[in-house]
Amino acid sequence: MSMQRLLSFEIGDERGSEELQAPCDASHGFDVLIRIVHAHGLPTADWWNGLADPYCLLAVHAGEQCIQYRTRTVLKDLNPTFDEFLEVGNLPAGACLKAEVWDKDLLTPDDVMGAAAWRFEPAAPNGRLPVRLPLAHPSRKQSSAGELKLEVHHRPSRAPGTPRLLGPVRFRQQFSPVSGLLMGRWNDDNTLAYSTSKLFLVHIEDVFEGVSFPWNRKHAAAARIYQSPVLLSGVRTQHATLYATHLGRCRCGVLGDHNSLFALFHCGVRGGQRRYFTYSLLADSFRCSETGAGFATDMMSKHAMHAGGAEEVLYAGEFCILPDDTAPGGHRLVLDNNSGTFAPSAAHLPTLARLFAANFPELRIETVPVGDPRLDEYHRQCPSRSKLSAAAAAAAVAEEPGGAAQPANGTPPLEPQQLVSPTQCTKLLRRGARQKGGLVVDLSGAEPPLQGVLHGQFRLEASEVAALMEEHGLGEDELLARLIQPAAQQARPPISAYHVGAVGLGASGCLYVGVNLEFARLPLYNSVHAEQFLLVNALHHGETEIRRLAVSAAPCGHCRQFYSELACAETVRFTFGGGTYSLGQLLPMRFKPADLLPAPAPPLLLQPQNNAIQLTGAARAALRERGGDAAFARAAAEALAEATGSYAPYSRCPAGAAIVTGEGHVYSGGYIESAAYNPSLPPLQTAIVDAVIDGMPCYTEATEVVLVELAGGAVQHAPTTRVILEQIAPQARLTVLQAEWAAGAEPALS
Incomplete structure (x- = not known):
């Protein structure tokens, strides 16, 4: 029985090359490495975006033996690169390889996109066979379904045996939210799910x-x-139920070594x-x-x-x-x-x-x-x-005086070698415990966070991003994931003590940071979510598209709906919990701007807005009365500019706000609406985001807030702005400057 792996054969290791020269008997069959390179020219499978989410299924048939392998799913791509391999031992000449490319669907059964077959006929004992397989759809015989490229390396097997899989070691994890809810099983990534694992050992x-x-x-x-x-x-x-791949979240991959095995089970x-x-x-x-x-x-x-x-x-x-x-x-x-x-x-x-x-x-x-x-x-x-x-008794003993030492947060003592996420406190927090600033969510995986990079910054230039990737040898997704924890440390959650970080890349190549903001003594719906913060950050810096972002945990429905306002909603990618997802996967049947806006649609979020409004005569008179107040004049100008550029296509009530501090600093932001209404972000909150980005340490530094909104508009922000200021900055004065549409500029009702 041979247990030899072909990894050295695959990468051309010198020792592997020497072994290839040893005498072998081809009558035992062949050890075969099949590399699944890529597919191209695949047909459209998802009608809503003209793309597909393909994966490849390979089945190697040798007599009654059937060895199967499935690649990962490549999202939104008609020319996917898989670059995966499998190794088969004692494969006889003449064995049949069947390949199918499927489209992964979230709510409906997967669809086959194309299929092909190939017979393994080695021309020499050792060799490499480039294989190109034209794909054909099983029911649409006349149309091309693209092409699949493989590379097949082979050499004679060293010992007799039946055809079998030699590698790689694959895994699949299934996460059942229902079982997790019934068992109250909170994971370290802040998900409520019970997980099962399959290790496809060779x-x-x-x-x-x-x-x-x-x-x-x-x-x-x-x-x-x-x-x-x-x-x-x-x-x-x-x-x-527990091993189902369609009833909850599922992930799969390859275990390259013992370290990846430990990481799979969080040590x-x-x-x-x-x-x-x-x-x-x-x-x-x-x-x-x-x-x-x-x-x-x-x-x-x-x-x-x-x-x-x-x-x-x-x-x-x-x-x-x-x-x-x-x-x-x-x-x-x-x-x-x-x-x-x-x-x-x-x-x-x-x-x-x-x-x-x-x-x-x-x-x-x-x-x-x-x-x-x-x-x-x-x-x-x-x-x-x-x-x-x-278990309860063990916990009670640890809490007794003279018992095992306890950290301040009440969790059991940790052995020095344990790898523990800071989210170990999640369950305590959800049961009512409160630790101010005590919880930082870490979903950056087994790799350590990149500390000392952000230095309190909320934006990095494209050149800085490129330099970081080169210095640490990271790809975009890896860089974003490893900056989540440093980003989350800048959050301000006085109510939940639950720090959330979001890190995204814009089309410009610049990196943007978002954190959650909560306001003490105010209802939770006034909070700013980290994903919203990130969008406001990008908007304030003139970014027109967000390509991808990594977040501490799965975005809530509120944020998923908020991101539906983007013109780039179909292409933005979210990374969390070890997976990457499109908005269509996270919110497949969402309420979109097109459901409310007339055609052709006006510019969407992050696209330039131009609400042709101007201050009313009474507002201009108020400005003249305070003509000697330079900070107020600047705040009024910025609030008006923010209102002009605000995103209010549903209410047609643009608004902007500016915060003035005792030192004369001015921070501003504009109103942002959502088709679902509730996820909308008021102008005061977007101005607070601007203040946090600039480092304003405390809201009580605000001495005045200038609000520009439409006179007689269906949406008025002054009442809620006043309530919020009473709690976070009671000393701040609220000045409301009313605006009106310029002549001929008022939008018509649809």
Whole structure:
């Protein structure tokens, strides 16, 4: 049995090249590396944008064997570059490769865009075959469906064997919001979801050849399930729900090494506590999820659920990830055979360790059979694995005087080696605890944030962005993700203490920062969301398009609707939680400007606006009365300019505001409307954004606010502006200057 990987063959490593010269017997078949390069000329699949979200399915058929592989989905592209590979061992000449390109849909079944087939016929023992496959649609035979490009490398297999997948090690994680809600399971990325994982390990059938374990007839809980068609059907339904890829969020990828394995499970830590995981090993994958006392863990067999109700598995048990200074990556994987449902023999724990070593050569592995004292110690380190009463008792002991030291926020003490997101406090905050400035959301992933880059700035020039990317070797998405936490530290959330950061790139190449603003003693609807802040920031700097932005957590519906006002709404991309999404995916059936505005539509948000308004005679007289007040005159001019450039296509009530400080500084902003009305942003809030960007430390520095709005307009901002100022800047004077449409400029009602 050969477990040799083709990675050195793929990248042309010198040692791999020497190995290729060793004598081989082609009668054993071929080790084949198939690189999926790209597709081009794909047909339109999404009628609303004229594009598609393609992914590729490959199926390698050799006799009764079928090896399948799926690429990632490339969003909004008819010429996608996949650049992924799979390795197949002992593939016979004449094997058939079938390729299909599909369009990913969110609410409806995926659609096939084109298909092709190719037969593997090596011309020489070792070689490279460039393959171009014309794609044909299964029902539209006369039209071209584009082309798929592959590269096929091959060499004779070194030992006999059946065709099998050699790599890469792929994973898929499914996130179930419903189960998360029922279990109250908050994740470190501030999502409420229960997750399951599938690791498509290679060599499973080779390593566990002839080894399997049926359900344990001596285990009462297992007998109740497997001897009852109703309960067994419930277990299978539970499996289908938790492993579904269409009922919640799903992500997939490749695990390149042991570090990526640790990162997938957040180094075994959630909410600042060590976690245990239940697993079942089947012929196709290693399936697992976090275990503990709660719904869907004790009501039925966890191992039977992961197995999909199968009556036998190759192996089953639990695992955890522990800190280990001497191990590569600083952690080790601890595997046990703790499964009453299948009761696998401890004699095959080394077999499981061998499987993981074959997939992750540098991984440090510890096996602990049931009954070993080490297992009890590891369980004690994980209170959540116990019953709820035991977990509560452990927490109570830690809070007693003389007990384990507690951080000020009340969370359990952390081991020095744990990688813990600051969002460990999320659950406490949501239960009513309040820590002023105490929570910073960090969704930047395993990579450390880039501290000391922003220095309190809310905008970086394109040249600075390019220099940062070159200095740190980062792409655009990576740079944005690693600036989220430094950005969030500039937020002002006195009510929730929940810091949110947003970092975006404009078409100019400049980088913009957004943070959330809350106002003490005022209703929450007066707050400014980080994504809104970012747009106002870009607007104030003359940016006309936002290309992509990374945010601390999934944008709320409020912000998704707000971004629908952009002319670039179809092309802007949102990155959070390890995925990148279009607005169409986040809000597929949204209420758009076109639903209210007449055709042709006026300029949209970030596009130049020109509301032809002027101050009324009474307002001009008020200006003349204060002719010697230069700061007031400047504030009035800026407020009028902001009103002229404000975005108010629905109410036709443009408005602008300017804040004057005791030192004579002036900050201004204009009204921004939304087709859904509620997400609209009043002019005072946009002026506050301008003040925060410029570094105004406290709202009480404002001495006067000048508001320009339409006389007799259907929307009046003066009453709410006065209420807000009474709470955040009670000493500030509010001066309202009324405006009117210039002759012949008043827009007609549609």
